[in-house]
Amino acid sequence: MELTKNITLGVYLPGETYIHNLDPRTKIIAAAILITLLLFIKSYLAYAIFLFLIIAILVIATIPPGYAFSGLKPMLPILVLMWLFQLFLYSTPDAEVIVSWWIFSATDAGLHMGNLISMRVLFLFTVTTILTLTTSIVSLTDGLESLLNPLKKIGLPSQELVMTMIIALRFVLILAEELDKIIKAQMARGVAFDRGNFIQKTKSLFPVFLPLFINAFKRAEELIVAMEARSYTGGKGRTKMKTLHMGRVDLFAGLFILLFSALIIYVILIVPPVI
Amino acid sequence: MPIEINKLSYSYKKGTPFEKQVLKDISLFIRDGEFVGIIGPTQAGKTTLAQHFNALLIPGKGSVVVNAMNTADKKADLVKLRHNVGYVFQNPDYQLFAPTVGEDIAFGPRNQNLPTEEIEDRVAEAMDQVGLDYDTFYKRDIFALSGGQKRRAAIAGVLACKPQIMILDDVTAGLDPGGREEIIKVIQKLHTEKEITTIYISNSMDEVAMLADRIIVLDQGQVLFDDQTRDVFLHARKLIEIGLELPEVMSITTRLAEAGFDLPGAVLSIEEAVDAIAANLQQGQVKD
Structure with a gap:
């Protein structure tokens, strides 16, 4: 019996890969952009493209995909439940009924909604897991703090x-x-x-x-x-032992994420949403 | 209720990048009524090994057979096994949860679905065995206990299940000398009077040397020595090499032996040391 085995959130997997060595701020911003994109994706094609990116990152960061997804195991029952709820309870006026049983009936609209929402949760989880797997707690702190620093002016205790x-x-x-x-x-x-x-x-x-x-x-x-x-x-008057600085790799990573976002936005605009 | 372990291996976090083999190919046999000490440096796998004895962990490879019952057997009644093989954890805070001492001790027997009178009898007996006065402590708030009293309550909680084997996982760690002594007395008494098979994991060589008949030394998940206490301590140099200390008496006698005293290789008690040193002095064997 081991509970900690399936916990991947908040675990850092040390490594010396391109992804590991990025400035934490780059990674946090990239993760934020990806998460935002996820909230607008409503087509299977866009999710498929997204999956490619995730796999590419996992390969570059040498994270065993099985391990990255193993953290989902404890969440699985909730995901399934959510999917079922959408399947049976969500419907639109012009939806077609696929299965009907007793007082429940499943529509194609519900099926698509269930799929989209489950995938969204799945990807949200994976993006954040990758961030913490490749970023040590210390640099995560430094990165977040530095990103929130401008907000100090309006009184936010970053x-x-x-x-x-x-x-x-x-x-x-x-x-x-x-x-x-x-x-x-x-x-x-x-x-x-x-x-x-x-x-x-x-x-x-x-x-x-x-x-x-x-x-x-x-x-x-x-x-x-x-x-x-x-x-x-x-935080007042606290100084840092390590100072962060962005390099050329961060520039590349940033450009790549921007290109990727453009692609996803293009797909969102072109491909009609399934629901 | 013998424990038989055959070629046991175990890895933590199997199938993840953090997989770590903790036990490698361990075979041993624990007879009824023995007092076995398990020692070893940190991360040697002592707790992992002990948690196999009552099926808290199931072997990755190899087998653990307790009282002719294989713990990996799907049909085995593990709940019953755990009542027979008691396990006291190092930190009593992981175990104590009920508002009062009495209720917490009653938790184990209650899980056995015993009649109320029987439960009460067992609680009273267990409290008596660990030296917690029934009238004073039965209704005492768990949080009002001292460190030593908490440990004793935790031991009583396990004793109330009437185990035939008792595993004590570093139960004296972090106690003051007085608290330590009390716990040790309780353990000694249980072993001699109730003839409970005792498996004692400890980082204190003094305690193990004093209590155990037999010692199993683990190092990096493997059995380094498994022998009578005295014979294990004959390997003083090797023990120090793997990061263990010697019992305090022995750290003195080994230095005296280096200085020319004729002393036995393993000295386990102060009395023994005194006799041996006195004999040396009388014979005048020591050149100044």
Whole structure:
């Protein structure tokens, strides 16, 4: 039993590839552009093109595709459920009914909507996973902070915001590891998580989530103390050990993303949306 | 309830870029009533190995057979197995969840669906075994316990399941000397009086030297030594080489031996050391 195995979000896979060595700001902006594009894609062709890009990036960054997608495994039931909801509940006036059963009927409009939304979630997840897999936490922080810096003028505490976000990301893994240990400790006392009816199953989660929450609060407190002990007082006057600078590779990457966006926008405009 | 392990290998995060082999080709046999110490440097695979004993982990390769039951067998009743093979984790905070000590200890037997009176009896017995006074602690808030008391409550929680084998995973780590001593006394008593097979994982060589009859030394996922405690500590140099320390008594006796004292290769207790050194001095074998 290993919980952390399927968690890819927030994990950094060290490497020395072209993608790894890009300036974090380039990667963050590129990811933001790709995510924005995803929100407007409404045709299978555009998704197919997008898939090519994702695979190309995975190959260049030498991330095993199987691993990049393995993080989706725990999300699969939710994705399927979402797909089913769209399939049976979404409809347009001129939609054709494909299957009908009892009070439910599935229309082609629902089918397309289900497909599009599932793919969107899938791709959103993959883009962010690739970003964190190829960018260490430290450079992710530096990049985000530097990008948000201009907003300081209007009173946005950029450093604090980024710090909060990074800690949250980091804690995903820590909490998963802790959850793993807690589940084992309770299993050792004979909890059978898969036995009994719904109420019994729900009840068997208490011995797991109570220690998890308590430990999470404890950890948070310890972290506060550790940060304060090292004189953390927020972003004001903080300096950096490493300064970021963009090079020619970043220029290329930027140009490439722009070209790709143009292509996708072209496809969005030309190909009629399936729904 | 013997444990038989045959050519066990295990990898973490199998199938991901982070895959790491933790156990390599381990074979061993643990008899009834033994007190086995498992030592080794960090990342040696001690916990991973121990978690195979009660089927918290299922072998990647090889087999683990507890009481003639293969843990990889789909039909095996693992819940029952885990009641028979108790496991106390290093950090009691992973285990304790109920509002009061009594309720938390009752959690294990309750999972066995025992009648209420039986559960109460077991809680009282377990509390007595670990030296937590029933009247004082039964209704005590879990968060009002000290570090040592928490460990004892955690041990009681496992004891209440009436295990025949007990795995203790570094349960004295981070305790003050007083708390350590209390826990050790409890463990010793359980082993001698209840004849519970005890598997004791520890980073403290002093404790292992004092408690265990037999020691398994793990290094990089493999069994380096598996022998009587005294014989294992004869390999002092090798133990230091893989990053372990010697028991405190031995770190003194080995230095004395280097200085010309005629001392046995493994000295496990202070009394032994005192006798051996005194004998040397009386015979006047030591040249100044």
